[in-house]
Amino acid sequence: MLTVDDDPAVSRAVARDLRRRYGQDYQIVRASSAAEALDALREIKLRGGRVAVLLADYRMPQMNGVDFLEQAMDLFPHARRALLTAYADTDAAIQAINVVDVDHYLLKPWDPPEEKLYPVVDALLEAWQSAGDRDVEEVKVVGHRWSAPSYKIRDFLARNLVPYRWFAADEPEGRRLLDAAGAGPEAIPLVVTPDGRALTAPTAGEVAAAVGLSTAPVHDFYDLIIIGGGPAGLGAAVYGASEGLHTVLVERKAIGGQAGQSSRIENYLGFPDGVSGAQLTERARRQAGKFEAEVLTTRDVVGLEARGPARVVRFGDGSELSAHAVILATGVSYRPLVAPGVAELTGRGIYYGSAATEGPACAGTDVYIVGGANSAGQAALFFSRHAREVTLVVRGESLERSMSYYLIQQLAAIGNVHVRTGTEVLEAHGTEHLEAVTLCDSKQGTRTTLPAGHLFVFIGAEPRTEWLDSAVVRDPRGFVYTGPDLLTSGQRPTGWDRDRDPFYLESSVPGIFAAGDVRANSVKRVASAVGEGAMAVTLVHKYLEAP
Numbered sequence: 323m324l325t326v327d328d329d330p331a332v333s334r335a336v337a338r339d340l341r342r343r344y345g346q347d348y349q350i351v352r353a354s355s356a357a358e359a360l361d362a363l364r365e366i367k368l369r370g371g372r373v374a375v376l377l378a379d380y381r382m383p384q385m386n387g388v389d390f391l392e393q394a395m396d397l398f399p400h401a402r403r404a405l406l407t408a409y410a411d412t413d414a415a416i417q418a419i420n421v422v423d424v425d426h427y428l429l430k431p432w433d434p435p436e437e438k439l440y441p442v443v444d445a446l447l448e449a450w451q452s453a454g455d456r457d458v459e460e461v462k463v464v465g466h467r468w469s470a471p472s473y474k475i476r477d478f479l480a481r482n483l484v485p486y487r488w489f490a491a492d493e494p495e496g497r498r499l500l501d502a503a504g505a506g507p508e509a510i511p512l513v514v515t516p517d518g519r520a521l522t523a524p525t526a527g528e529v530a531a532a533v534g535l536s537t538a539p540v541h542d543f544y545d546l547i548i549i550g551g552g553p554a555g556l557g558a559a560v561y562g563a564s565e566g567l568h569t570v571l572v573e574r575k576a577i578g579g580q581a582g583q584s585s586r587i588e589n590y591l592g593f594p595d596g597v598s599g600a601q602l603t604e605r606a607r608r609q610a611g612k613f614e615a616e617v618l619t620t621r622d623v624v625g626l627e628a629r630g631p632a633r634v635v636r637f638g639d640g641s642e643l644s645a646h647a648v649i650l651a652t653g654v655s656y657r658p659l660v661a662p663g664v665a666e667l668t669g670r671g672i673y674y675g676s677a678a679t680e681g682p683a684c685a686g687t688d689v690y691i692v693g694g695a696n697s698a699g700q701a702a703l704f705f706s707r708h709a710r711e712v713t714l715v716v717r718g719e720s721l722e723r724s725m726s727y728y729l730i731q732q733l734a735a736i737g738n739v740h741v742r743t744g745t746e747v748l749e750a751h752g753t754e755h756l757e758a759v760t761l762c763d764s765k766q767g768t769r770t771t772l773p774a775g776h777l778f779v780f781i782g783a784e785p786r787t788e789w790l791d792s793a794v795v796r797d798p799r800g801f802v803y804t805g806p807d808l809l810t811s812g813q814r815p816t817g818w819d820r821d822r823d824p825f826y827l828e829s830s831v832p833g834i835f836a837a838g839d840v841r842a843n844s845v846k847r848v849a850s851a852v853g854e855g856a857m858a859v860t861l862v863h864k865y866l867e868a869p
């Protein structure tokens with residue numbers, strides 16, 4: 323752990339407090355200027371050491387804490403970072419947190435450290451241990467930079483928080499691994515597990531099973547099946563399992579849902595400095611595991627029905643799983659961008675969502691982000707740290723109607739971010755991968771073709787609940803109606819056979835509930851999704867008491 327502060331008294335105090343609690347397990351290095359701290363970091367790097375936590379004073383002569391942390395990240399990208407600030411600098415520190423990826427800021431003085439310093443450092447260490455450069459037996463992935471299947475596997479591993487090392491198939495180590503697996507270049511992506519098993523061009527399900535993610539339920543019957551592993555589903559899993567319900571959560575892709583893709587969620591209660599979607603997901607997954615909720619990944623639910631008192635879900639492979647109650651928490655998926663060239667280049671320079679795995683690959687390239695809502699703004703902030711230029715392509719006439727004020731302000735302050743309103747993507751060009759985009763300015767009626775390395779799409783979302791068919795009543799866009807929305811002039815929905823109205827989050831079938839973004843008229847936010855997941859569990863209890 324390294325701490326840097328130009329005030330010797332403060333510097334000594336921080337080091338003393340850190341040593342007292344962490345001295346047994348970590349070496350504490352103290353520096354009194356950014357330059358000295360960078361020298362120390364270079365030395366640690368050369369010695370092959372690792373750095374878990376960096377604590378830097380914000381206001382230092384020559385180089386302030388933010389600039390120091392940015393340079394330190396080049397040496398130790400996995401080290402977790404915190405700024406030490408005086409009360410008067412809080413605003414500047416918060417701005418900095420949004421611009422460079424600082425995990426926390428700590429107000430000086432922090433007495434008592436048990437309350438104000440250690441919980442923060444504990445959280446930093448926890449994040450470093452779960453995602454950082456700890457000693458892990460890594461999964462290896464060999465593939466082509468611009469191959470869509472290779473991208474899918476990398477994205478799958480990253481979103482499921484499985485550390486992996488990437489090798490290009492045309493580099494020596496990549497070729498060596500392919501040779502060792504007896505596989506030709508056509509076999510990519512090649513996945514090599516820590517115990518040496520090689521999988522050529524595997525499905526996500528095969529990779530999940532090989533890296534130890536659960537894909538099959540332990541039992542045939544549960545109290546509660548939750549479909550979807552976003553914030554609503556995870557919220558329901560934590561509350562369900564912690565309140566004694568035998569609970570299984572089924573996720574088709576990666577735990578975390580949309581929130582898992584967010585580079586920084588700033589408005590979730592209890593995280594004043596923001597939290598990355600990956601961090602929130604990792605904590606929620608551990609919390610669900612602690613209460614013994616089963617979590618299955620790569621299982622796509624394609625059918626749901628009531629069979630007597632049981633609620634039965636059917637998977638894509640035809641197998642079934644039953645429970646007393648079901649919570650639908652399937653959220654929403656991105657709406658496709660329809661323009662020539664887009665479908666062909668998806669996964670090869672064009673991505674839906676923020677694809678954080680692509681951050682480093684954007685270095686020095688021009689990045690286009692399509693969309694005008696907060697998710698697009700967050701992505702622009704994120705990629706501005708990697709790309710040469712970032713252009714936000716917005717169909718509407720201004721950002722004010724669709725994006726939060728704080729994000730608009732932050733974007734305006736970044737030199738390499740440009741906003742093009744009243745503009746649409748007309749075409750994407752490229753052979754192997756995306757090379758250029760044609761934009762149309764609707765005000766001026768002009769078309770421009772510009773070089774483009776990456777294009778990220780954030781143009782709204784839809785529930786994709788066609789598979790529910792007529793199982794439960796949905797609105798014309800596919801969102802699931804619940805509770806009071808099911809009553810028409812006080813009349814209960816057709817087929818409703820109970821002597822009570824549907825509970826607030828209950829669908830048109832008793833014992834099937836909906837929570838989060840998939841629910842008609844819900845608020846599309848992390849906090850509300852988590853809240854509805856918890857509330858749905860309370861209603862499941864009520865249902866189980868008197869079905």
Ligand SMILES: Cc1cc2nc3c(=O)[nH]c(=O)nc-3n(C[C@H](O)[C@H](O)[C@H](O)COP(=O)(O)OP(=O)(O)OC[C@H]3O[C@@H](n4cnc5c(N)ncnc54)[C@H](O)[C@@H]3O)c2cc1C
Pocket residue numbers: 549550551552553554555572573574575576577578579580581582583584585586587588589590621622623624651652653654655675676696697698700837838839840845846847848849851
């Ligand atoms: C980039 C980005 C940034 C955002 N930032 C913020 C923010 O800062 N603050 C905020 O409050 N909100 C933010 N949001 C919105 C927030 O993430 C969503 O409102 C929230 O994730 C909704 O949670 P959910 O659980 O209802 O659905 P989702 O997060 O959509 O999760 C649904 C899950 O269900 C799975 N699933 C779907 N169908 C099936 C099926 N048939 N079988 C099995 N699994 C299935 C999906 O794979 C997915 O993992 C952001 C969204 C995005 C995309």
